Amino acid sequence: MKYGLILNKNNLNIGDDIQAFATARFLPQVDYFIDREYMDDFRPEEDEPVAVIMNAWYMWHKWNWPPAKNIIPLFVGFHYADHQLAKQPGSPIKYEFLNGIGGDYLKAYGPIGCRDYYTRDQLQALGIESYFSGCITMTIPKMPETPEKGSYICLVDLEEKVANKMKKLLAEKNMDVRVITHNRERNSEMSWEDREKQVTDLLTLYQNARCVVTKRLHCALPCLALETPVFMIKEMEDDIRFDPYYDFLHRTTVTKFMKDEYSYDFMNPPANKDDYKKYREELITHITEFVDRMKQETRGADDLVKTTYTPEEVLVWRHDVMKESMNLWFDKYRALQVDYKHLVKKYQNLQKEINRAEKQSPELSLKQKIKKIIKRH
Template sequence: MKYKLLSIKGQGGVNIGDYIQALASSQFLPQIDGFIDREKLKDYNGEECKLIMNGWYMHNAQQWPPSSKIIPFYVAVHFNSTVKDKLLSDESIAYLKKYEPIGCRDTNTVKLLQSKGINAYFSGCMTLTLGRNYHSEIKENKYYFVDPYFVTHWNLYTILYNAIYLLFHWKPICIIAKKHPDPKTGFRKKMIMTTFYREYKRFFRKEILINAEYTNQQSIEYIRKFPTDEELLKEAERLVKCYAKAKLVVTSRIHCALPCLGLGTPVIYTEDAHQSEASACRFGGLRELFNILKWDNGHLIKEFDGKTPLDDTSSWSNKTIWKELAERLATQCTRFCK
């Protein structure tokens, strides 16, 4: 039997979190015999293969349901609200019923499938299992800020406010602006990073913010640097190994935050309080797993216990309710891949 992984490349670049999901699935495969593009599932005409179907579905709904040459295991799937009608046609419902029960990454997908008479349950995300192969007992004194959420709505007041704040905090903001991967440059970038600094400084000491590593998980640069699926999977593995050794990760990416739970790395999830329905529908059942900083009307709001601002002496721990989900996922995937 052949075993393959899902790959996902978009015109706007790569979300390396999709390959972190693939990495989680790869832990259970006896071997990796290639990749199948998530947006071309119906077109697949290679050898019959087993495929763990965890992921976000999908941009190209015309490619659903998948090829009959794919033997699927439906676990940790999300059907987005933007394409739910196309993905739950009569043909699709009949197809999914053949592979019940369907494990869903979020409770919104559970409700959506159950409303169509499909046996579905909340499985959580495959990345919760990454501690199986990638947990590290060695922790470095490193802080990672991975796409931490913040936004500035520019008007005369915010321009003046940020300009004055920048003047009085020039050095630390310049250091952070140089590190942050935002492609903007010069004074404009410093003004943007002023918004980040003045709010996040309320919860993290200045020393943490200026010494942290800043990175992103979605960029066109991933395609330029890592043109093949194999290289992208390797880069995902490199990031996971970094997160495994981190002292703390702060991120708005669920496929950074969820892996950190599985790895046993302290993580704070940052979110937009006013995100779109298409974005919010991904989080049912997952949000409860995190310690959260919520961005609401230009300010961060803490939704967890504990003293802030955090410094190098602060002790930090995640919630533990994710562990049962991870154990069940590991058992199910091991059984499927035998």
């Protein structure tokens, strides 16, 4: 059996490579690197099955689904990008690719281990058997200890005002501060060796910190696995990607932190909660059993495929989903155009009223004139 590793090759966020690093440690070897956004294009050197642990955030390129037949998947840590609910800009296209053949693929290889409750609930609503598995980054092994252990605190991608307050607070305690970001320049040509080194260097830094303060999910979860005390400061409480991880972490909101309405001793940080450990152990067992089964597997790709649709049927399904989704997109755009024109007209009418008020009542301030106009409306 050959083994593949999912990569987001053009990522801005090293968190994707942290997930790949956590995945790679379970594999006997990595024979293929598979681009997360082009899994349908994957072709092994021979027409052979390739076992793949499918922990990832799907799908930004929604037309490249389902994956190629040669991929024999284990779905854990599955999350899909519904941009609006993830509080990110995006098109009105959400989970259309999970209906029809796209959903049949997941049904065939279920149950699907999901990274968050929202994805689990959405899949179940579509008739796809699923459960909360947690994220594979919770299984990361401990990194080597260094002579610097406990001598610094890491601030990872905090809001500027939070980072400034933290730096001032820790300077008063004469504590070394390491300011870190998970962002980097896009480089789709970066080798796995370079990606892996970036990850191990970063995780070693976290391993030896007195504590880590962050708003990043794929900083916080690896710190749980490393048993490095971690504190999350994040404002948006309804971010679907963080449910139920909020309950696994010591945390506060940005607002409460700035008002000193929190309880956490950065110099003597408490141990992390144990809530995640149940899911960590279940993930390790589940993935290890999958890999052990694949080691014993001698059948070819055609015999291991669990779906029944043909390549031609995939093309028809993809065409229909694209057509339906693009029509939805155009309808949404037209509606926005109508709303925009209405708002422009409303603004122009209000501007005219302000100009008239300026001539009729020059003694009033602009604020008083606007209040007077609003009262009429």
